[in-house]
Amino acid sequence: KNEVEQSPQNLTAQxxxxxxxxxxxxxxxxxxxxxxxxxxxxxxxxxxLSSGKKKHGRLIATIxxxxxxxxxxxxxxxxxxxxxxxCAVTYIQGAQKLVFGQGTRxxxxx
Amino acid sequence: xxGVTQTPRYLIKTRGQQVTLSCSPISGHxxxxxxxxxxxxGLQFLFEYFSETQRNKGNFPGRFSGRQFSNSRSEMNxxxxxxxxxxxYLCASRSGTGVETQYFGPGTRLLVL
Numbered sequence: 001k002n003e004v005e006q007s008p009q010n011l012t013a014q015x016x017x018x019x020x021x022x023x024x025x026x027x028x029x030x031x032x033x034x035x036x037x038x039x040x041x042x043x044x045x046x047x048x049l050s051s052g053k054k055k056h057g058r059l060i061a062t063i064x065x066x067x068x069x070x071x072x073x074x075x076x077x078x079x080x081x082x083x084x085x086x087c088a089v090t091y092i093q094g095a096q097k098l099v100f101g102q103g104t105r106x107x108x109x110x
Numbered sequence: 111x112x113g114v115t116q117t118p119r120y121l122i123k124t125r126g127q128q129v130t131l132s133c134s135p136i137s138g139h140x141x142x143x144x145x146x147x148x149x150x151x152g153l154q155f156l157f158e159y160f161s162e163t164q165r166n167k168g169n170f171p172g173r174f175s176g177r178q179f180s181n182s183r184s185e186m187n188x189x190x191x192x193x194x195x196x197x198x199y200l201c202a203s204r205s206g207t208g209v210e211t212q213y214f215g216p217g218t219r220l221l222v223l
Contacts, residue, residue, distance in 0.1 A: 031209045041147075041198050043214040050209065086153065090209060097143065097166050098202075098212065100153040 003027075006087050006101035014109055019074040021104045023087030026068065033098065034061050034072050035086040043086070046072070077108045112137065114203050114215035122221045128189040131218045135182050135203030141165075142184040143212065144176060147198040156199075159184050160206045188220075196222045 005024045013019055023032070034046040047054050047061040049070065054061050058077075063070040074081055087101040115134045123129050135142050143166075144156040155168040159178035176186040182203075188195055198219050202212035 033211070035214075041200070041217040041219065043200060043202075043217075045211045045213065048209075048211045088153075096141070096204075096209070096212075097155040097158060097168065098145070098153075099155070102152050 003099050004087055004089055004101040006085075006104050008104060009102065010105045010107075012107045012109065013077055015078060017077050017108075019077050019081070019106065019108075021072045021085050021087075021106070023070045023072070023101055024068060025070075025089050027091060029068075029089040029091055031090050032063055032070050033088045033090070034070075035088060037084040037086060037103070039083075046085075074106075079108045079110050082107050114201060114213050116199075116201055116215040116218050118218060119216065120219050120221075122223060123191050124223050125191055125193060127191050128187060129191060129220060130185055130187045131199055131201075131220075133184045133186075133201035133203075133215055135184070135201075136213055139203040139205050139213075140182055141204045141206030142178060142182065143202045143204075144184070144186050145200045145202065146170075147200060147217075148194075148196070153200075156186065191222045193222050196220060 007022045031050045033048050036044045049063045058075045060073040084103045084105050086103045088098040117132045141160045143158040147153045158166040162178045173189045178184045198217045200217045202214045204210045204212050
């Protein structure tokens with residue numbers, strides 16, 4: 001069982017839909033990261049969270065420390081949002097190495 | 111500021127050879143971490159260097175090694191290449207103090223034949 005679980009693994013939606021990607025982890029963390037990876041491989045860090053909620057444009061990330069769960073939301077989705085979204089955590093006892101979920105492949109159709 | 115750069119971007123090697131990959135972090139960043147991404151295993155942590163010292167290491171065999179120079183540039187080396195080493199190798203940099211965002215390079219795609 002992965003330490004970091006994401007769902008769904010694949011998600012296809014129509015342009016304009018509200019998207020939610022979920023991430024669960026098993027033990028205490030110092031931070032949770034949401035990353036975006038486009039075809040070609042480059043990874044962009046979207047958010048780093050240790051509590052509460054963050055918003056950037058159409059992207060919103062939330063985390064519930066007690067439930068060990070985080071969600072990434074995309075409002076008014078657009079085909080350019082098509083990418084793999086990866087949740088990663090840094091553990092309190094694990095220095096700063098990232099432990100990754102398996103990723104969610106998102107496809108937004110026009 | 112310039113972003114994280116990695117060279118080369120693509121590489122083809124044969125089994126048994128060795129390879130060296132390079133990563134130049136964002137100016138002022140002292141921490142460089144290396145990751146391997148494969149279709150089967152996903153993204154996995156290789157090691158982290160901070161101020162020329164290895165600070166953390168993942169579960170990879172000793173064929174995988176790295177170093178960091180005084181200007182924070184880092185190299186990783188894989189000796190005696192195996193087919194399973196074919197992967198995208200990513201490095202990420204950060205200032206190195208506390209919990210912070212990591213900035214990723216574009217990656218080096220290695221194919222072992």
